[in-house]
Amino acid sequence: MSKKHVQKPAPKPQASVAITEAEWDIMELLWEKSPRTSQEIVSLLEEGRGWKRATVVTLLARLTAKGALNTEPQGNRFLYTPAVERSACVAEETRSFLDRIFGGAxxxxxxxxxxxxxxxxxxxxxxxxxxxxxxxxx
Amino acid sequence: MSKKHVQKPAPKPQASVAITEAEWDIMELLWEKSPRTSQEIVSLLEEGRGWKRATVVTLLARLTAKGALNTEPQGNRFLYTPAVERSACVAEETRSFLDRIFGGAxxxxxxxxxxxxxxxxxxxxxxxxxxxxxxxxx
DNA sequence: CGAAACTGACTACATTTGTAAACATGAGCA
DNA sequence: TGCTCATGTTTACAAATGTAGTCAGTTTCG
Structure with a gap:
């Protein structure tokens, strides 16, 4: 692992990242238990969602890029861990939902x-x- | 007004259409009071949102196309009215939000x-x- | 009547999102 | 050591979304 596996550091340490619907599935798995390897996540979601490995891996990469996940190298792979707290994301979503639809109340x-x-x-x-x-x- | 102003009929009578965030602003105005002319809506949103006329008109067209709005020709223009009930849209959003974030509960x-x-x-x-x-x- | 103003239609374009194939590289096994 | 497999990276691409310019009829006012 020389020049590979050198993903740029998450732009923003943790703060509040926007998690898309598909990404949410991945985050849930990691919030439930972490760290996990991509393999684990892939198999869980291949079954549960019918997603292809490539899809899951893309989402993992996007989440990492936007600072929602932390990765720790382990051999030639990564261990993925949430970099944002579930409650923070939930709060974010809730806030925006309530604002948008119910005037915040x-x-x-x-x-x-x-x-x-x-x-x-x-x-x-x-x-x-x-x-x-x-x-x-x- | 000969061959202009002939927008295709809404695909689905009313049912549950998905309203995007930007579109939501327009719907709110019409749910609050209708019918309205595009002009009315445009000026309200030019101020309120800083949107250009073209933007508002595009959104009106999209909403009409997806069956969220009904239009009634009036001279060379249209009167816009919601074709879906606010409560139905709210229900839709709420359902999907609760499902996604809170397991539906x-x-x-x-x-x-x-x-x-x-x-x-x-x-x-x-x-x-x-x-x-x-x-x-x- | 002619020009200006208005209106909806069409076109455009960058970004985001879902979904995935192709690729390169390192690791483990034969 | 050579090959296969696993794993992250790159590239791709369509649909959705936000945002808007431009155009072609219509209406209206001078």
Whole structure:
């Protein structure tokens, strides 16, 4: 491994990277367990998604390039680890989704879901319980 | 207006069309009030978004083409009206968002928001009130 | 009536995204 | 040592998306 395997350092250390839909699948696997080799990820997604190895590898490269993954050389391959926290990405997505569709507020979303996606009695109970535990933040 | 202004009929009557982020801005304006002329929409978005007329018109055309808008000729121009309901689009977006990020469930989202975007006491109260009114759907 | 203003249609183009083939190189096995 | 396999890199390409210029009819105002 002389001049190969010399991917440019992630542009931005960690911050908030935008994860696309397809990339999300890969991140989930790594958030769930890491590090992993590309091989592992490839086989998981060949089955689960029907993706070709090349596809998965491309996505791994893109994620690495944009600083969403860290790689550690191991022999002639890499071990991949998330470089961003799941919760940060989730926060990002949530924020942008709420802003775009519900003016940034949570209530309208809950109201919408309640109306259109039907919540079970159990769901409602759980949500209430959830709200009980929350400590107001301001 | 002889052979001009003959846009092909919307492929799918109404169903669920995918509205892109930019298009969303236009739809919002029309959901809020319709019909409107392109002129109206253009000026609103020139200010609000800094978009050029051509941009807005392109988006109107795309939306019409994909069946998200209905047009009614009026002189040499059109009156634009939504052909899809806002709530249907919101439902679509919400569904896909929840699926992608939260496994389709609402609770994890609420939990996440509670933790990361801080809810005020008022927010929590409102949410509780909201839950009170909801009639379980199964 | 003629020119200006307006309107939708057509064309354009860079970027992003999904999807993948081809390639080169290093590693392990025969 | 030579060959095959695994692995990352390069290149490709279509569709979607954001953003907009230009053009050709229409309408309207002087």
């Amino acid at each position: 949570l209530q309208p979303l809950v109201a919408h879901v309640a109306e259109h996606h039907s919540l079970t009695k159990k769901d409602i109970a759980e949500l209430k319980a959830l709200l009980e535990q929350i400590k107001p933040n301001s | 609402l609770q994890p989202l609420v939990a996440h928001v509670a933790e990361h975007h801080s809810l005020t006491k008022k927010d929590i109260a409102e949410l509780k009130a909201l839950l009170e009114q909801i009639k379980p759907n199964s």
